Amino acid sequence: MALDVDDEGRMLVLYDGTGTRQVNEVDPDGTWRALTDLDDTCRGARFVPGSSRVVVEHDTGGDERGQLSLLDLDEPGLPTLTPLVHDAAYIHHLVAARAGSVLYTTNRRNGVDFDLVTHDLATGRETVLYDGGGWVMGVDPSPDDKWVVLSKASSPANSMQLLLLDTSSRSVTELTAEDAHNDQGPVAWLPDSSAFLVSSNADRDRMAIRRYDVSEAAWSDLLVDDARDLAGWPSPDGEHLLVGVLEDGEVTLALHRLEDGSAITALDLPAGGCAGLLYATPDPIWSPDGSFAAITYNSPVVPPTVYRFVPGGELTAIRSVEVPAELQHPESLRVPSFDGEQVPVFVFRPTGPSLGSTVVHVHGGPEGAAMRIWSPIISALAGEGHTVVVPNVRGSAGYGKRWYSLDDRQLRLDSVKDLAAINAWLPTIDGDPQRAVLWGGSYGGYMVLAGVAFQPDLWAAGVDIVGIASLVTFLENTSDYRRSMREREYGYLATDREFLESASPLSRVDDIRAPLFVIHGANDPRVPLSEAEQITDALTKRGVPCQLLVYPDEGHGLAKLTNRLDAYPQAFSFLRDHLA
Template structure:
């Protein structure tokens, strides 16, 4: 069984595909042990550069030059470089950088960065001929360069994680295109002629595709449904787009002049990236029982990559079952129940991060390994999760956090009442899911056999004080303000309830985490040890917010599954 677990944790992935100017396909893969940039030319796959570190994003210029965003030891301080053949030039290596877009001729690169201001992502332009980087526009908060075309540079500016607007920068002037009242997401602009297509949920619960006339500013929905559009691209008179359909993705093609639409037949899973060119849809798809691979659709699906699976019988894992349960106040919550291929040895409750996220039937190495080890994995999409409309997203804001915590307690009780959990389950989560894991153990300790907390929050006050400066404003919208809600933040913090945590706990954290600093794990372990509790602390010196390196994943997650097995047997 241990070798089966290690096989599952060794599985590699391929994602983020893009067409090159000569028909080649670029993508990211961790075949080497961490994410690197690969290229497929005429069916031959190769690493583009033997990069020392993790590549997190990239862009391809019309002349084939490559812009890379890479970090070191998981620190997420993305540094930007341009590579042409064997020549690699650093563009921006200070602060945190967000890779943007090449100009239409490929001679310049637009990006945003905190290099001169730790709280704000300003717009910069790098000139490949002169080698100079210039500040083009000062902008407050988080800003992402989405597209650079003949009309100018299009930028998404985020007021909060769920309120954004599209800016148009041209000839030194900036114009806001999507002015709105109240909260609305507006992002991912694509200009086709005079029409700007973009994703939005203005005056609607879900994200759809809209089209705006740049000359008049008038816009209307092109796709408006009772589910979220997540990716889209336009080529000629057609648009490809993906829908979140109960967690899995649907891929659709629309003839724009007639609005005739058809759904493509693709494997079950979650589409994580999409590009549509010349009638071909290039996408990556993540599936719990297929892994994470790159596909091409042109009338039919063809798999482009085949990442090593190390002999793991992934196809034996059943598709998850979607269930509903009733929380403490009568609200119905959706959850995914992942069953192992054979007889169940126990239940692990998996709490996703975010909280602005959703558990979906995508490939998660730890979940796959737990399933193959014989455990049921039960994953609730508690209030605050995405995928269920923007009203649902805000049901856990600030003082409403208690309701999300109670959603987890209600789920544990429901699992027992349904006979899914015949004994006490273990609770496991990362980031916000790690925070919820601690609160679940503190508020209902008798429900759990053990807990595994990864890169989570122990004290909301110290978290907000120490997180990266540019993140604080956006996290305060979710959790509460240090100035206005300090007492509430403490009441909602696991540190205040630490003496109630009784089940054995395993804590995992990366030393280079800039989102949730490692201090959270250190003070958690210290406090529990003072209370005489059983706690195992693992700090990874070469990781950040999560485990990016495969060798660390195999080693640490194998320990996690062993820890869970020992405590479920004891419980």
């Protein structure tokens, strides 16, 4: 996974060959060097221009409370990490590194709102650039550092507000309304800082590439496709624009002219995968001189791979990994649901001897999406002999604003009804509805629990990973900074409590009959461990077969290879036993 490129063409990448994601340096000649070897996962890194230093973001035990440290590339062997911004009680998210300073966001003021801070590397002096409140989820400084685009979670579900910060006066201009139902993707400045591009669905169903000119304070459309989502990344030399196109879970890239958006050529990446853009892989990163771009690509048959792309020249993988030849791309199908809507699904056929069973694998979010990406779990389930159905139930991104809005608030259980429609549809792909199980993580874990609770006759078993058992206790106990954002999607504790209780699997726990396998991290800052404990305690008291695995060094999911190799084989065995 590509993180940054410096003036000499060196890249920083995240690589998990040691069992956790660590920062590595890749020289232009392809030489690799490990820069970190932590027990926990690194979350990001940036070169500090004009120096030999790199700033690294890392957390502890999956708690997502990022801490910032410096390392010196001139130090031989494995460099020592020196603390830069550390306070284990709060989040510090690395935004950018400039010559002599680091830009980051933090919630240390009150644990809820995220402020934008610049840290002087010579003096240690910190300056707050923005403390206007809210969850600032994206920060994009202009090349000349005069401006910063802030992307802040706004009041409608799945919506972001764009703000423009003047760094000298600290004044903030609202570029979009706080109550507008607009989502957005990547923001990218033009090299002269006169304007920026953003992927946005303002006033339309799909993401278009829009341009905002600072001096004119005016919006215009650069590229629009009414059927597909678009995003763009301009090169620092002002010549080129990489354009990503998302269609049915696949992201392709093409080179365009930045001046007018006209197409030059499609990139010859493998078919059927994702190269940046929305829930798939990191965005492409241009070298400072625009001579090449680092592109992270993956697919159901290709693990995450970083490519070096030279406009008008070659596209080269910096390291390739051999994978089993039996891995396959999925079929893309549609399932008619209860109200006539068509649910997009990807179907992975068994690559091992068929068990005659189906695993419905539900993504997290809920505003996330099932993409055509590398998933060892889905591949392993197919290798076990299961047919794996991967749906984008209503509420999923990637199929337009209308589709991802169909599960908001009181419509929550309509997405669960999509699961019942999939179960009824299974005979059309030679599946047995009575040998169908649910598997999902985070919001997908909620869907697993909701399926077995609200549709107890349909599902033979469930695997719930860091899932929500009660929307009420989840909202009460999740991290303070996440609560307001999650309430806008699920409903508000103060006004919607009755509905939240009725839509909670825990409210129907006495109806659950399907065996349940539950995995949770003790340090989960999003879905507290108590969600897993209360559902498994209730099922154990009723004598429903259930098993809970808790990992003390994990957060929202399993990041460490040792834990994955412990948990998932047990989950596979659990399914084999209860489908026998």
